[in-house]
Each structure stands twice: as structure tokens, then as C-alpha cells.
Amino acid sequence: MRAGTAYWGIWDLSRSTPPPAEAGFAPGRAKRVSHRTRDGRRPQPSRVRWQRDGRGVAMGASGQLGVGVVGYGYAGRAFHCYLASLERPHGLELRAVATRDPERQARARRDHPGARVHATLDDMLRDDAVELVVLATPHDTHRDLAVRALAAGRHVVVDKVMCLNLAEADVMIEAAERAGRLLTVFHNRRWDWDYLTVRDVLARGWLGAPYLFESTVFGYGEPRGWRACRAQGGGILYDWGAHLVDQALQLVPGPVGRVECVTQSRRWSQSDAGSYARLSLHFENGVLFVVEVGNLARRAKPRWYVLGEEGALVRQARDPQEPFLNRRAIDAVTEPPGERAVVHTVRDGLAVEAAVDTVRGSWRAFYQNVADAALRGAPLAVAPREVRRAIAVFDAAEAASRTGLPVRPAGE
Numbered sequence: 344m345r346a347g348t349a350y351w352g353i354w355d356l357s358r359s360t361p362p363p364a365e366a367g368f369a370p371g372r373a374k375r376v377s378h379r380t381r382d383g384r385r386p387q388p389s390r391v392r393w394q395r396d397g398r399g400v401a402m403g404a405s406g407q408l409g410v411g412v413v414g415y416g417y418a419g420r421a422f423h424c425y426l427a428s429l430e431r432p433h434g435l436e437l438r439a440v441a442t443r444d445p446e447r448q449a450r451a452r453r454d455h456p457g458a459r460v461h462a463t464l465d466d467m468l469r470d471d472a473v474e475l476v477v478l479a480t481p482h483d484t485h486r487d488l489a490v491r492a493l494a495a496g497r498h499v500v501v502d503k504v505m506c507l508n509l510a511e512a513d514v515m516i517e518a519a520e521r522a523g524r525l526l527t528v529f530h531n532r533r534w535d536w537d538y539l540t541v542r543d544v545l546a547r548g549w550l551g552a553p554y555l556f557e558s559t560v561f562g563y564g565e566p567r568g569w570r571a572c573r574a575q576g577g578g579i580l581y582d583w584g585a586h587l588v589d590q591a592l593q594l595v596p597g598p599v600g601r602v603e604c605v606t607q608s609r610r611w612s613q614s615d616a617g618s619y620a621r622l623s624l625h626f627e628n629g630v631l632f633v634v635e636v637g638n639l640a641r642r643a644k645p646r647w648y649v650l651g652e653e654g655a656l657v658r659q660a661r662d663p664q665e666p667f668l669n670r671r672a673i674d675a676v677t678e679p680p681g682e683r684a685v686v687h688t689v690r691d692g693l694a695v696e697a698a699v700d701t702v703r704g705s706w707r708a709f710y711q712n713v714a715d716a717a718l719r720g721a722p723l724a725v726a727p728r729e730v731r732r733a734i735a736v737f738d739a740a741e742a743a744s745r746t747g748l749p750v751r752p753a754g755e
């Protein structure tokens with residue numbers, strides 16, 4: 344359907360009742376936190392322990408939670424320093440950046456004159472002003488850096504993918520529980536417009552019972568730096584795939600019975616990360632969720648193709664937030680009307696093809712929730728044990744891709 348086509352049928356669909364809150368589909372709804380200290384208690388919000396806590400950090404003593412971002416590459420700069428500095432009114436204050444690179448250090452000083460610039464995480468951990476450490480570093484560093492920051496009494500946000508395997512996830516969760524500090528993963532794409540819209544359409548019942556999801560991100564270009572190296576990045580599935588698997592586990596209820604995985608490595612001679620991966624999650628309730636990622640695709644597929652017993656949804660476009668984030672204008676995000684998801688179904692005997700209103704999330708919600716969790720005891724929106732489940736899917740995918748056989752993820 345081209346932009347400008349008359350979307351007849353939209354009125355009919357739009358009058359359906361909104362999803363009940365208890366259905367668990369409301370955009371941005373926080374999940375119950377599963378974070379516990381060793382003796383089973385919830386860690387106390389920082390606000391109730393203003394005094395130094397024995398580890399040399401006065402948590403939230405100023406009424407603001409001091410944030411330190413490790414890594415001043417793309418994510419550290421464009422995502423974390425920017426988003427954390429927006430949430431001052433919510434209780435976050437960007438106080439430090441760590442990067443070993445002198446040019447990046449100079450840039451961080453220019454960009455954030457109020458923040459101290461350190462060379463390493465260890466230097467940052469000697470800085471009492473930092474109470475929450477954000478890791479915007481390659482995937483193979485996440486476990487060790489997170490464990491060090493937690494052991495030093497800091498809360499930790501780690502960018503996706505949480506880590507490279509289940510053993511690493513367990514070490515990180517254990518470290519957080521031992522320290523009584525929060526650990527969460529930057530799954531910003533739980534607030535993506537395309538994903539929230541799919542969730543909303545499902546909750547409204549417009550597709551009937553869903554049975555097939557195809558969730559795809561394709562591009563064309565050789566991976567560079569640590570992403571090109573499987574030992575550092577984990578391979579092609581661990582980049583965009585981390586978001587797509589997380590969304591799959593959020594969208595479809597119940598256990599994953601088995602996964603199948605096919606990967607290919609072509610063309611890119613400087614990389615062993617792979618050029619294509621297709622991961623099929625067979626849920627026990629019969630739903631098939633197919634995640635596809637590729638860096639050797641001259642033409643993209645739709646971002647979403649969803650079939651239910653009563654209808655189909657197609658959305659070509661990805662979430663629109665990233666270009667606005669890069670212009671430091673996250674509050675000004677818009678998308679052309681032609682990028683809306685289109686639902687195909689039958690109503691009262693009439694075939695309906697309707698562009699549906701997009702549900703607009705904001706990546707700001709992630710850090711707002713972190714502030715609420717650390718300072719006011721709210722449940723974490725992205726609980727580490729939820730993400731551990733995704734890491735179990737990745738372990739199973741690795742085994743399935745190696746053997747060519749279906750594998751049931753651990754713990755399902």
C-alpha cells in the first residue's frame with residue numbers, strides 16, 4: 344500500500360476497546376522485579392540508605408543518583424550519556440565518563456563539561472560520585488566489568504547483549520544479589536514504536552490467535568571492529584538479534600519448546616561474525632517466532648510480518664527514534680504516516696486493509712525506570728532474570744546451529 348492511499352476500514356478498527364491493563368500489554372508496563380538479595384529480600388531503594396554503605400559510596404546522598412558511563416563509542420555517547428543527562432528531573436545526574444582513548448576523552452570533556460573523565464572503570468570506581476555504572480562496551484567485556492562494578496557497590500546498567508552465555512549471566516546475577524545492587528540490561532527496544540504497535544494490535548484481537556511472527560532486520564555492510572570478531576561480539580545474532588529475541592519472549596506467553604538456527608558466513612573476509620542468521624523459536628503453545636538478521640541483504644524484508652487466524656499485520660519500517668536520538672532530539676520523534684503498520688482482516692464480511700495508529704514509546708522510559716527503581720524502589724522494567732532467559736535461547740541457538748538439530752533452551 345502506497346502513502347496517500349485511502350485507508351478505509353481504519354475507523355472501524357480504531358473503535359475497538361483498548362486492551363485491559365491486566366492483560367499485561369500496556370505499553371511500558373513494568374514487570375515485577377525478580378531481583379533479590381541472597382536472603383530473599385528486595386534490595387532497599389538507595390534513598391533509605393543515605394549514609395555511606397560500608398563500600399565507600401553514599402548512595403543517592405545528594406538526592407540525585409550519580410551516573411558513570413564506561414565507553415564513549417557510539418552507544419556511550421549517543422545513547423547513554425545523552426539519555427541519562429535528560430533525566431536530571433527524574434533523579435539521574437551524569438557525573439563521569441570512562442574511555443581510554445585520548446581523543447574520546449577530549450570529546451567527552453567538550454560534550455559534558457560537568458562530568459569527570461576517567462581512563463578506566465577502575466579509576467571510575469574510585470570516584471565516590473558515581474553510584475550507577477553504565478557499560479557501553481563490547482559484549483565480551485560485560486560480565487567482568489559488571490561484576491567489578493557491583494562488587495564495588497554500584498548499581499549497573501549493561502547494554503545489550505547482557506553477556507555471551509548462561510554461565511556469564513549467572514555470575515552477573517549472583518554478583519548483583521550478593522551486593523544488593525540493581526542490575527539491568529538496556530533493552531531500549533521494548534519501547535520501540537513498531538514493537539509496541541504489534542503488541543497493541545495483538546491485544547485488541549484484530550489478528551485473532553497469532554501463530555506466526557517474522558521479525559527481521561537486514562542491512563548491507565561488512566561489520567567492523569569488535570562486531571566483526573565472534574570472540575568479542577558473539578556473532579551476528581548477538582547484535583540486533585538480542586533485541587529481537589527479547590521482544591519475542593515478551594510478546595509470546597509460555598515456554599519455548601525448541602529452537603532451530605541456521606547461520607551463514609559469506610563474503611566478508613575480515614569477519615568471522617557471520618552474514619546471516621535465522622533463529623526459529625517454537626513456543627509450546629504452537630506459535631512459531633522467526634528472527635532473521637543479515638548484513639548481506641541488498642533489499643530489506645518487512646520489519647514485521649505477523650499472521651493470526653483472523654488477520655495479518657505487515658510493517659515495513661523500523662522504529663524511528665534512532666535518527667532523532669543522534670540529533671539529540673528524542674522528544675521530537677515523528678514518522679511519516681506511510682510507515683504505519685497495515686492490518687489485513689475481514690470485518691462484517693468486508694475485506695479490510697487498514698493502517699493502524701502507531702503506539703509511540705520513548706527510550707527515555709528506560710532511564711526513568713532505572714531512577715525509579717534505584718531511588719524510589721519501583722520494580723525494574725528489565726529484570727535480569729528475564730534477560731537470562733534470552734541468553735538461554737542464545738546458548739540453545741549456538742548448539743542448534745552447530746549440530747543442525749533442534750534444542751530446548753535451559754530452564755524452559
Ligand SMILES: NC(=O)c1ccc[n+]([C@@H]2O[C@H](COP(=O)([O-])OP(=O)(O)OC[C@H]3O[C@@H](n4cnc5c(N)ncnc54)[C@H](OP(=O)(O)O)[C@@H]3O)[C@@H](O)[C@H]2O)c1
Binds near residue numbers: 414415443478569
Ligand atoms: N541498545 C542499542 O540500541 C544499541 C545500539 C548500539 C550499540 N549498542 C551496544 O552498546 C555496546 C557498545 O557498542 P558501540 O556501538 O558503542 O561500540 P563502539 O562504538 O565500538 O564503542 C565501544 C566502547 O567500549 C570501549 N571498550 C572497548 N573495549 C573495552 C574494554 N576491554 N574495557 C573497557 N572499555 C572498552 C571502547 O574503547 P575506549 O576505551 O577506547 O573508548 C569504546 O569507547 C554494545 O553492547 C552494543 O551492542 C546498543
